[in-house]
Amino acid sequence: MIVKMQDKCIESEKSQQVSNLLITCYRQYDLKKNQSKEGNIYENKCNYKGKISKMKDHLDNSCRLISIRQIILLVKDTIAIASRKFTNSFEELRKMNLKSNAEIENLKEGDNEKSKEIQQLKQCQRTYEEILKSNNDEQYKQITKLNLRIFYFKKNYTFVFAILHYNLKIEFEKFKKDIQSKNQINEDKRKLLQYIAKKTAIPKWHYMKRIDFLHEK
Incomplete structure (x- = not known):
């Protein structure tokens, strides 16, 4: 024992x-x-x-020599975050009361810009996957360069996305004000015609036809 x-x-x-x-x-x-x-x-x-x-x-x-696995996880996380942000922003705009063809075109342009940025992120991911499949020691040099590219891309991404979202929001507010202004003008015209009809005893079918004509304009 x-x-x-x-x-x-x-x-x-x-x-x-x-x-x-x-x-x-x-x-x-x-x-x-x-x-x-x-x-x-x-x-x-x-x-x-x-x-x-x-x-x-x-x-x-704390190690300064980041592993290949950590790099791949970082790229995948970055892509997932970017995709969620783009999807949430786009869905938020789609749910608003957008009816004019001009605003639909603006949304398409914004979507194209987002798609380009997502494609850039996916291209980075494909590049890393190609490096993993290669058994050549040259991959260490490529990883160092791509690591720098990811760093600068992440640094600029937030700023670019904020500008894009801000511009789309301004365009939407402008369009909404234009629609409200047009609706108010049509309502004023309708009330004016009703008032004239009462004063001049114009038949109801006549000024209602005139109102429909103004709406078509």
Whole structure:
């Protein structure tokens, strides 16, 4: 019994010693192996050196060498968020009382702009998927460049979308005011004709026909 307890203590001490060993970042180690094979030097690197027990937290939260899997997840999340924003915005505008052909054309133009941006995001995703399928070490260089492209695209995307949404909202408000103004003018004409009809004793069928004629105009 005592021997077993001693063995457990020794194993625990060894496990603790292993856990406290300082090691370099796994990704930096893999990157150096690739550099030695092809003779190239990559700009990105990770200088982390710490305990084995802390390595998982480092890889998940602070490592500068982002993994390919994380990049793919980032692209997919970005596309999903963009699609939801576009869909919600477009549906919100569609539910409004839009009746004129001019406003329908404006919505089509806005939808085309959104489709172009979605296609750009999908193209980025296809590029990453092609890189994953390739076993060539050249993929590390391509991932570094695409990582920068995604960073700048995300930075500018919010601003571009806000401008597009703002412009569509202004166009809709303008159209709504025009419709209200036209309806008010027609209502004033109708009341005026009714008033004239009363004063001049014009038959009802005559001024009602005149009102229908004004609505056609």
